[in-house]
Amino acid sequence: MDSTHKTVRSGILDPKAPPAATIESGDEVEYPNTWTNWQNEMKFGMSFAERARLREQYPGCPLQLIGPVEMAGSRPGDVIECRLERLRLADWGCNAFPTGAGALPHDFDKPYTHYFRFDETRTRADYVHGISFTLEPFLGIVAVEPAGDDPVGALPAGAHGGNLSLRELTVGSSLFLPVAKPGGRIWVGDVHALQGDGLVDQTAIKSTAEELRMRYDLHRDVGLSRPLAETDTHWIGFGFADNLDDALIDCVRGLIGWFSVAAGVGAAEAYALCSISASFRVTQYADQRDAPHVGLDGPPKGVHGLLPKDIFPAELRARVDRWLRPSR
Numbered sequence: 001m002d003s004t005h006k007t008v009r010s011g012i013l014d015p016k017a018p019p020a021a022t023i024e025s026g027d028e029v030e031y032p033n034t035w036t037n038w039q040n041e042m043k044f045g046m047s048f049a050e051r052a053r054l055r056e057q058y059p060g061c062p063l064q065l066i067g068p069v070e071m072a073g074s075r076p077g078d079v080i081e082c083r084l085e086r087l088r089l090a091d092w093g094c095n096a097f098p099t100g101a102g103a104l105p106h107d108f109d110k111p112y113t114h115y116f117r118f119d120e121t122r123t124r125a126d127y128v129h130g131i132s133f134t135l136e137p138f139l140g141i142v143a144v145e146p147a148g149d150d151p152v153g154a155l156p157a158g159a160h161g162g163n164l165s166l167r168e169l170t171v172g173s174s175l176f177l178p179v180a181k182p183g184g185r186i187w188v189g190d191v192h193a194l195q196g197d198g199l200v201d202q203t204a205i206k207s208t209a210e211e212l213r214m215r216y217d218l219h220r221d222v223g224l225s226r227p228l229a230e231t232d233t234h235w236i237g238f239g240f241a242d243n244l245d246d247a248l249i250d251c252v253r254g255l256i257g258w259f260s261v262a263a264g265v266g267a268a269e270a271y272a273l274c275s276i277s278a279s280f281r282v283t284q285y286a287d288q289r290d291a292p293h294v295g296l297d298g299p300p301k302g303v304h305g306l307l308p309k310d311i312f313p314a315e316l317r318a319r320v321d322r323w324l325r326p327s328r
Contacts, residue, residue, distance in 0.1 A: 003035040011061025013152040019070040025218035034209045037062040048111045070183035078179045079222040086213035089122040093193040093207035102286040103200040138169045140190030147180040176228045202286040239303040247303040262323040
């Protein structure tokens, strides 16, 4: 699926957009040469002033989303498993923050921009003072459309997925999203080359993809009401709220509610497991309501909880897998 003016939307999940593709469960979708911010007009080496002019030209969220992909036969009550199969970055990325935004909106009186060139393997990037990074690319946004006919902003995260910005969602990971309307209508975008937990300056290393491939599997009648991520080593839940305290509480309650049912353990046992073995981390702190985005709406803080698989016996892990993927 090529990025074009027909398949890309700036900063919104658009219910009025016609399906860019209709697929069956188990199909893979290629997204070659995804767009950068502001209708693909952001280029390597742009000054902050040039970026600011683009922001004025394209007000609102600058992130480019491609889609929607419709899953044939999917309906509310189902879950779509979105698995990242391939992500090769373009050869550059950028970190930038304006004044008045991020976790420290008043600490810097000048905006900051730094561009990175990646090596041919797209696995390394050099910074300043001899600092070098190993790149771990992922998609910041994977979403199904919420119920209703109104456009939904791309920056907030919620039950539909959205701007999760979870660094663990690298190649080989899965994101389970509950379907809210027939067809699911899946949107993806916001390629990251590397990001730390918290996303404190607002951008990490943003990039774009030369090659991107996603696999989508439909699972019928799975009792999941919020996003759930899975890697080889962890199940990962999410919490969202206006502040970190409430986001943590939301994440813990979500993990307990899901895992106690999927694994067949008591809620009190699941709560204890969360305290004994899970790690709760700040996913996003910097997407604040007073950030310079027109029309920003929704919970700005995110927490994720990582529950390690290796503490559980094989039969319990298999039970959870059957619960998540009953159609297998």
